[in-house]
Amino acid sequence: MTRVRIDLFSSLDGYTAAPDPSADNPMGADWGALTAAYAATRTFREKIFGDTSGAGTTGVDESYASAFFTGVGSEIMGAAMFGLHAYPDDPDWKGWWGDQPPFGCPVYVLTHAAPRPSIDMDGGTTFHFRSGENEDVLAEAVTAAGGLDVRIGGGIRTAGAFLRAGLVDELHVAVAPIVLAQGNRVWEGLRGLERTHEMTTVVAESGTIHVTFSR
Numbered sequence: 217m218t219r220v221r222i223d224l225f226s227s228l229d230g231y232t233a234a235p236d237p238s239a240d241n242p243m244g245a246d247w248g249a250l251t252a253a254y255a256a257t258r259t260f261r262e263k264i265f266g267d268t269s270g271a272g273t274t275g276v277d278e279s280y281a282s283a284f285f286t287g288v289g290s291e292i293m294g295a296a297m298f299g300l301h302a303y304p305d306d307p308d309w310k311g312w313w314g315d316q317p318p319f320g321c322p323v324y325v326l327t328h329a330a331p332r333p334s335i336d337m338d339g340g341t342t343f344h345f346r347s348g349e350n351e352d353v354l355a356e357a358v359t360a361a362g363g364l365d366v367r368i369g370g371g372i373r374t375a376g377a378f379l380r381a382g383l384v385d386e387l388h389v390a391v392a393p394i395v396l397a398q399g400n401r402v403w404e405g406l407r408g409l410e411r412t413h414e415m416t417t418v419v420a421e422s423g424t425i426h427v428t429f430s431r
Contacts, residue, residue, distance in 0.1 A: 218358050219385040222368045222375050223284050224402060225250040226391045231399035232372050235296055242299060242312050246399060250392050253422035257281040263318050276420035280388065289364025290357040291319055292350075294374035295327035298343065310335050310343075317341040319369075322360045324353050326374060350377060372400045380405050386430040387413070393423035 225247075226232055233244030241247075254260055258272030259281040272278070295301060303309035311317070316338040323343050330347035337343065346353045357366045368378050378384050387409070389402065409415075413429035420426060 218289070218361050218363060219365045220354065220368065220378070220383055221288070221365050221386045221388070222370075222379065222384055223280075223388045223390070224370070224372070224375060225254070226389050226402040227394050227396040227399070228391060229395050229397060230402050231396040232402050233396075234399045235371060242302070244399070246396055249394055250396075251390075253277045253392065253420065253424045254281055254390060256422075259285060273422075275422075276418055276426065277390075277422055277424060280390065280420075280426055283388075285318075287365050288319075288321060288367045289361025290321050291323045291367045291369045292353060292357050292374070292378075293323060293325055293369035294371050295325055295329070297369055297371045297374070298323075298325045298327075300325065300327055300329060304329060307332070310337065313337075313341075322357070323369075324357050326350070326353060350381060350383065354378075354383060372402065376405060379409070382412070386428065389427045391425040391427060393425075 224232060227250065233246040233250055235244050236242060254277060256273045257278040258270060258274055259278060261267040261272040263285055299309070299312040302312065320340040323341055325343055325345050326347070327345050328347055330345040332345040334345070335343040346356070354366065368375055368384065379387065409429055413431045416428050418426045
């Protein structure tokens, strides 16, 4: 059965990085610190950097990194995560994920700029642009997933909208052992999530706390 999943990164004080509108640092200045343990895993190095040497960590963080790429049949993301705001009027702009994005499945980009032509990328990723209601886009993504899961890729506003609407079956938050005191709030509007979802926590060797809400 298809499940709707989200993976997020948070600091100890509940912030995630605020995106930078420049293409040079699209995820924000604090993104590297938030995701350091994840980026060190064997799976991340292979999937993102193309490193097939087997280098990288293999502990608890690796198990969550591997799960992130497993069983996903389609993805939904906001326009900012795609990078649409960087070149909103350029019909040839294909986002900042490179020629072979790491998704390998249909990706539905939520944007008021739709309709735009779909973009086929190397490695099996196709970007589709939608301006409809989240529930309608999710229904399309579920069909495209073919029985696999749908991942809500972010950013934080997109993730929060799906969470507050009660559309998410599993939320995983990797809480890095750092204090940011700035950025975007991860938990805003999610009061009582522990009453609708079962919560588990696991502490990794890196000090990252993996918090999972599932139903």
